[in-house]
């Protein structure tokens with residue numbers, strides 16, 4: 483350490499239970515790391531550690547935020563990522579959240595199909611992913627937790643192992659905590675996406691409900707089908723909470739203009755009144771969702787999607803209803819009967835009702851979403867998350883480690899991880915009380931795709947990438963995010979980015 487440099491704050495004792503593998507991502511509020519357990523009972527088990535930095539104002543994590551987070555620790559559901567540890571470092575007021583590690587997320591899965599495979603995601607996978615998202619969300623909503631920041635990078639999917647292909651909703655409940663005490667680190671170049679934001683929030687609603695999550699699920703469902711973000715608005719970054727007119731414009735262009743007929747309480751929303759000329763002055767045709775998602779308007783999938791993207795939040799379908807979604811079609815059957823009575827033909831008309839259910843129709847959803855729905859279909863192997871092994875817990879890249887020669891072996895990754903500075907000094911930390919939360923039983927998957935679960939080879943293990951290229955890949959990834967964030971102001975309709983930006 484150079485003379486005069488501030489001493490590094492000691493890391494909490496619990497971090498010594500893990501060896502740091504490297505940085506896997508960067509969000510608005512901090513960095514996410516991959517670590518492995520060193521404990522005998524769980525040696526090698528991977529864990530994702532999210533470290534929230536202090537805001538620039540220096541105010542750390544408030545007791546309210548900690549209490550909220552402790553509540554989240556009580557959440558137990560197969561489709562919700564498990565928060566295994568919460569720690570605060572009182573010396574520098576940083577907060578660490580440790581979650582079960584998921585090898586994939588929908589952002590990367592969609593990007594892989596769009597940019598590498600140039601082919602759509604199979605129907606079975608789309609349906610299984612959606613079913614599990616709804617199942618996890620139903621649990622959260624039943625426990626009065628609104629996610630508020632659902633987007634593809636927050637929908638995690640487990641890699642190789644017993645839970646392979648299982649969806650885990652990540653970052654649940656954190657949006658509320660972010661809002662107040664943890665201010666975003668605006669200078670880290672990461673953009674908070676508005677693409678999945680519900681129209682009531684865009685129009686300035688002060689009170690929102692779990693319906694905001696269902697809007698986001700609708701956007702994600704459409705993106706799984708088309709591999710493109712559905713409403714890709716340009717974000718206005720002027721001021722703390724600007725009116726996002728371009729996002730609304732993108733929505734109105736597809737779904738048509740909301741009217742008090744369709745959404746009776748729209749007139750009460752702040753921006754509907756305050757920005758009358760911008761909002762109410764425009765008239766939009768209603769080309770309809772089918773022009774974007776290429777689904778038959780009579781299909782159950784289309785009906786479900788339209789109900790998720792209902793303008794009026796009180797009419798929007800809930801997660802529980804979506805799991806049981808059905809569409810009743812009134813069919814008219816024509817029966818023609820020739821009767822041997824000279825030349826006459828009698829035609830009879832009969833009205834009938836047909837009930838179609840998205841999740842009860844073939845292909846049925848399954849627990850492992852990443853296998854083909856039918857035996858014989860090609861298995862898609864998704865790449866493992868790139869890990870930047872040169873960045874330590876303080877987000878500092880070590881020049882020394884970047885000179886280490888490339889290696890494709892897991893042993894090399896593990897060795898470098900051991901060398902990383904973890905838990906240098908043990909310090910006692912305050913344990914906050916865990917507040918009880920009513921638990922809900924997991925909803926079991928009613929119908930289950932047996933084909934997709936049985937006798938299908940498991941996707942081979944994804945080895946970690948070379949340390950060198952891996953680190954370069956991470957850097958390219960982060961740079962691309964920043965570049966795209968900058969370019970956002972200039973983009974019009976969707977252009978598949980040259981390099982990815984996480985949303």
Ligand SMILES: Nc1ncnc2c1ncn2[C@@H]1O[C@H](COP(=O)(O)OP(=O)(O)OP(=O)(O)O)[C@@H](O)[C@H]1O
Pocket residue numbers: 506507508509510511512513514530532563581582583584585587631635636638652653672673674984985
């Ligand atoms: N439990 C986890 N296992 C594996 N990867 C994770 C886990 N949680 C988050 N990640 C990944 O880490 C990266 C950064 O996540 P983070 O939630 O900080 O940011 P974000 O979701 O991209 O954006 P923001 O925080 O601004 O909403 C993302 O790629 C995310 O998929």
